Amino acid sequence: MRLIIFSWEYPPRVVGKLSEYVKALSTQLATNNAEVNVVTYDDSITGSTREPTGVQTVRVSNPVRTHIGVLTWVLTLNQEVERAAANIYYQANKQIDLMDVYDWHFIPAAVTLKNGLGIPFVYSVESLEDHRSQTVNTPYSMAIKSIEWLGFYEAEKINVKSEWMRDEVIRIYKVPKEKIVVISTTSNSWIKEILKLYNNVAGGLKSK
Amino acid sequence: MKDDLAVMMLSWEFPPRVIGGISPHVYFLSKSLAKQGVKVYVVTCDFPDAPSHEVIDGVEVYRIDSYKNPAPDFATWVYLMNLNMQKETAALTRKIGDKIDVFHAHDWLVANAGIGLKHVFRKPLLVTMHSTEIGRRDGLHTGTEKMIHETEAWLTYEAWRVICCSEYMISHVKWAFGLPSNKLVMVPNGVNTLCYNDIDSDLKDFRSKFALPEEKIVLFVGRLVYEKGIHVLVNAAPKILEKVNAKFIIVGSGYMKEQLLNIVRSMRLEHKVLFEGFLDEQTLLKLQKCADVSVVPSLFEPFGIVALEAMAAKSPVVASDTGGLSEIIEHDVTGVKVYPNNPDSLAWGITKVLLDDNYRKYLRENAYRKVQEKYDWEKIAQQTKLIYEGVLGECSKSFWA
Numbered sequence: 001m002r003l004i005i006f007s008w009e010y011p012p013r014v015v016g017k018l019s020e021y022v023k024a025l026s027t028q029l030a031t032n033n034a035e036v037n038v039v040t041y042d043d044s045i046t047g048s049t050r051e052p053t054g055v056q057t058v059r060v061s062n063p064v065r066t067h068i069g070v071l072t073w074v075l076t077l078n079q080e081v082e083r084a085a086a087n088i089y090y091q092a093n094k095q096i097d098l099m100d101v102y103d104w105h106f107i108p109a110a111v112t113l114k115n116g117l118g119i120p121f122v123y124s125v126e127s128l129e130d131h132r133s134q135t136v137n138t139p140y141s142m143a144i145k146s147i148e149w150l151g152f153y154e155a156e157k158i159n160v161k162s163e164w165m166r167d168e169v170i171r172i173y174k175v176p177k178e179k180i181v182v183i184s185t186t187s188n189s190w191i192k193e194i195l196k197l198y199n200n201v202a203g204g205l206k207s208k
Numbered sequence: 209m210k211d212d213l214a215v216m217m218l219s220w221e222f223p224p225r226v227i228g229g230i231s232p233h234v235y236f237l238s239k240s241l242a243k244q245g246v247k248v249y250v251v252t253c254d255f256p257d258a259p260s261h262e263v264i265d266g267v268e269v270y271r272i273d274s275y276k277n278p279a280p281d282f283a284t285w286v287y288l289m290n291l292n293m294q295k296e297t298a299a300l301t302r303k304i305g306d307k308i309d310v311f312h313a314h315d316w317l318v319a320n321a322g323i324g325l326k327h328v329f330r331k332p333l334l335v336t337m338h339s340t341e342i343g344r345r346d347g348l349h350t351g352t353e354k355m356i357h358e359t360e361a362w363l364t365y366e367a368w369r370v371i372c373c374s375e376y377m378i379s380h381v382k383w384a385f386g387l388p389s390n391k392l393v394m395v396p397n398g399v400n401t402l403c404y405n406d407i408d409s410d411l412k413d414f415r416s417k418f419a420l421p422e423e424k425i426v427l428f429v430g431r432l433v434y435e436k437g438i439h440v441l442v443n444a445a446p447k448i449l450e451k452v453n454a455k456f457i458i459v460g461s462g463y464m465k466e467q468l469l470n471i472v473r474s475m476r477l478e479h480k481v482l483f484e485g486f487l488d489e490q491t492l493l494k495l496q497k498c499a500d501v502s503v504v505p506s507l508f509e510p511f512g513i514v515a516l517e518a519m520a521a522k523s524p525v526v527a528s529d530t531g532g533l534s535e536i537i538e539h540d541v542t543g544v545k546v547y548p549n550n551p552d553s554l555a556w557g558i559t560k561v562l563l564d565d566n567y568r569k570y571l572r573e574n575a576y577r578k579v580q581e582k583y584d585w586e587k588i589a590q591q592t593k594l595i596y597e598g599v600l601g602e603c604s605k606s607f608w609a
Contacts, residue, residue, distance in 0.1 A: 063362045066354040068283060075287035076359065079320055083327040090330060108291045109324075116298030116328045142278040143288060150291075 001198060002035040002092060004085050004099045006106035008074075010040035010057065018102055018126050021185065028191045030054040034198075039084045039106075041077060058084040071143055074105050081109040089117060097202035100124055100159075104144060107151035114154060120201050123155035125165060130172055149173055156201045159194075161185055213596060214247040216297065216308045216325070218318040220289070222252035222269060228431065229397075229513045230314050230338050236398055240589030242266035246596070249308070251297045251321075253289065272296045283352050290320035297325055310334055310596050316341070316356055319363040326366060330608045332599050335367040337381050339510045344435050346508065361385045368599045371592075373397040373511040374532035380510070395592055397532075398585035399516040401576075407497050415498045418482065419455035424562045426454050427499035427523070429492065429514050430506075432462030437505035437528060439464065440551050442471050444505075445481055447555035452562045456481040457499075459492060496521035500568065501561045507549050509533050515543070516583055519575035524568045526557040542575040 005026055009019040026036045030053045042059040049057050060080035067073040089096050099121040101110045110121045129144045130136050136145065152158060152173050158180045160166045166180045183193045217238055221231035238248045248267045253274035254260065260271050272293050279285035301308050306329065313322030313335045326333035341348065341356040348354045364370050364385045370392050372378045378392050408414075419425050426448070430436040438458065445456055458468075458481065465483065472481045487495070496502065502518030504527040511532035518525045519536075525543035527533040537543035544561055547553035561568055603609060 063365075064355060064358040066351055066358055068281070068351045068355060071280075071284050072287050072355060075284075075291060075320060076362075078291075079324045079327070082324045086327045086330065108294075111291075112294050112298045112324055112328060115295050116302055116325070118302065139278045139280040143280065143284065146277040146288075147291075 001033075001097050001195075001202060002037075002095060003029075003097055003198065003202075004037045004039055004088055005102070006039050006081060006085075006099060006110060007102040008041050008105040010038055010042075010059075012045075013040070013042050016126075021126075022102060025191075025194070026055045027051075027053045029194070032191060032195060034195070037088050039081055039088075041081075056088075058088070060084050069140065071140065075108065078106060078108040078112075081106050082112060085109065085113055086117075089113075089119070098122060098156075098198060100198070101151065101155075102126055104129070104147045104151060107147050107154075111150060111154045114205070118205055120156040120203075120205050121154070122157050122159050122197065122201055123151040124159040125161075125169060128165075128168060128172065130168070152179075155179075156205070157181055157197060159183060159197060212247060212307075213245075213593070213600075214307050214309050215241065215249070215596060216301065216311050217248060217250040217314070218293065218297065218311065218322050218325075219250060219252050219314045220274075220286075220317040222250055222271075224258050225253055225255035228338075229511070232400075232513070233336075233338070233397060234314055236400055236585045237589060237592065238267040239265045240398070240585040241592060243586070244589050244593050246589075246593055247307075249300070249304075251293060251300065253293075270296065270300060281352075283355060286317055287320060290318060293318060294321035294324045297321060298328060301325070301329055309600055312336070313363065313367070314338060316360045316363055319359050323363065323366045332368040332603045333366055334369045334371065334595070334599065335363055336371040336373070337364065337377065337510075338373065340381065340384050342384050343380060343508045343510065346435075357384075364391075367391075368603070369393055369595055371395050371595065374535050376531045376535060377510045380531075393595055395588055395595070396583055397511045397513050397516065398588045399513065399520045399579055399583045400585065401520040401579060403493055404497060404521045407493055411494055411498050414494050418457055418495070418498070423453050423455040424500040425495075425498055426456045426558060426562075427459070427495060427502045427518075428457070428505070429459045429496070429502070429517075430504070431460050432458070432464045432468060434464065435506060435508040436462075437507045437549065438468060439471070440505045440507075440528075440549055440554055441503055442468055442481065444551040444555040444558065445472075445477055446475055447551065448558050448562075449477070449480060451559050454480070454500075454558075454562060457495065458483045459485075459487050459495065461485050493521065496523055499523040501526055501558055503554070503558060504528065504533060505546075505548075505554055506530060506533065512536055516579060519543070519579045522572045522576050524561050524571040525575065526554070526561055528554070538574075538578075541571075542578050543571055 007022040009015045029036045036055045038057045046059050062077045064076040096119050102124050103126050133141045152175045219234040221227045242248050250269045254271040274289045277288040311325050311333045315338050502523045504515045509531035528548035529545040530548045539545040544557040546557040
């Protein structure tokens with residue numbers, strides 16, 4: 001299995017808990033013979049690296065330095081994410097089984113790659129705008145929510161870490177329950193369940 | 209060279225959505241390219257009552273939902289609109305079987321979509337830079353302006369070729385983004401002369417709605433924004449009225465409207481300076497034909513399509529000697545050039561034209577001939593097609609091929 005993981009944080013860049021989680025996940029996947037590419041953001045280290053674990057990482061920086069908010073920052077960064085992902089795709093003779101996208105930041109890239117190249121994706125939810133922001137009714141938060149919504153709509157499957165989060169996704173975004181897979185990160189069968197989910201999604205788009 | 213060349217045009221405006229000069233530019237360029245045997249797809253923003261897909265003279269036009277995401281401000285809206293434009297164009301490109309040879313973007317307003325699609329499909333990107341932020345604002349003063357400028361720099365960096373509509377814009381864009389000369393190519397903007405032929409020659413009744421028979425019509429067409437220099441014309445109005453009985457007709461809207469209205473009121477010239485707002489195309493064409501002089505007082509003008517339109521409508525032109533206007537107008541031959549941002553100079557030029565019937569006739573005939581010689585869409589489409597072919601030839605030797 002060959003996949004690309006998108007995450008806006010990955011060691012040494014640590015913003016929250018996601019960074020370490022994606023590191024552990026990609027290492028475990030590599031140990032289980034998956035060919036793992038991580039596309040992430042870093043302002044000072046850029047380019048590709050092969051980690052001792054076999055995980056291939058590509059770090060991109062933002063081509064536009066001045067921004068008026070996190071939204072414009074994220075939206076211009078996505079083209080660099082697409083560039084990195086497309087390079088992986090063409091170097092792999094167009095054989096990428098799926099993408100796993102962490103949170104909303106790189107949903108725009110995933111959606112374009114899915115629609116343009118036919119690569120299916122899993123939307124893995126670490127957190128939601130409704131829980132992060134105290135002012136969800138501002139145009140700013142609503143724009144982020146509209147990107148989250150797009151991710152839920154376009155994803156083949158949604159991966160959440162708890163039943164509570166599953167119910168929140170259903171409550172806020174009216175996503176069909178059967179589209180969401182709950183995988184607890186503390187469970188013994190964690191990586192097996194992740195691989196099962198990937199295998200389920202790999203092999204093309206069911207919707208189109 | 210392959211004969212089934214296919215181009216995907218990206219533009220944030222396309223008729224009936226008309227905000228500025230990009231809309232008619234992309235419309236006529238696409239139609240003329242289609243005539244040259246190029247398969248043209250246009251992806252653009254939606255507009256009330258315009259279909260999401262239609263074919264216009266062989267051009268496939270797709271309109272995307274451009275207000276899908278709520279946006280806190282204009283610049284963020286642009287990037288969010290690009291998200292949707294890119295997604296829809298990616299799906300379309302895949303649907304038609306990856307037949308697209310080049311992506312052609314118009315201005316930073318579609319930068320993200322153009323750049324993303326280039327990499328996703330590994331096809332060359334071309335950009336036409338119709339304007340720049342640093343030129344529009346006469347410098348970079350705010351975070352938003354800097355961000356837009358850097359987005360433009362990124363777009364021109366990613367583009368295989370950067371097309372500009374005038375020699376002035378070539379040197380301006382080269383300076384603004386530090387581009388190598390061989391990346392830039394000049395293709396003039398075109399103008400449609402045919403649309404004026406269909407207008408009735410008897411416009412007496414139409415004219416009487418705007419001006420008295422003894423009043424000369426001074427026409428301004430453009431957005432009411434600082435860079436267009438409309439305030440210079442308003443300030444020149446009393447100086448002109450001292451010598452000629454004239455009616456000033458201002459077509460277009462923009463953020464300066466209230467301010468301009470206040471100036472006109474304070475000069476007690478409400479009966480001489482009329483603000484018509486945005487007009488439908490037929491009315492505008494007729495007004496251009498009626499105008500005794502068309503004024504283009506811009507402070508910054510990458511090209512100056514409105515001057516060409518006036519020339520095609522056989523209306524004498526007075527324009528400020530700046531940017532693309534300097535190249536379009538030959539002083540005392542195809543029009544009158546005046547000092548930019550100078551109401552005295554502008555008043556001099558307008559008065560000179562209005563007081564001399566023979567001079568007007570002379571300018572009009574010279575200008576019309578020039579338009580037919582140089583600014584014909586057929587010729588422009590041929591040049592553009594050659595640029596596409598040249599880029600594809602270079603690209604076929606790259607590792608993307």
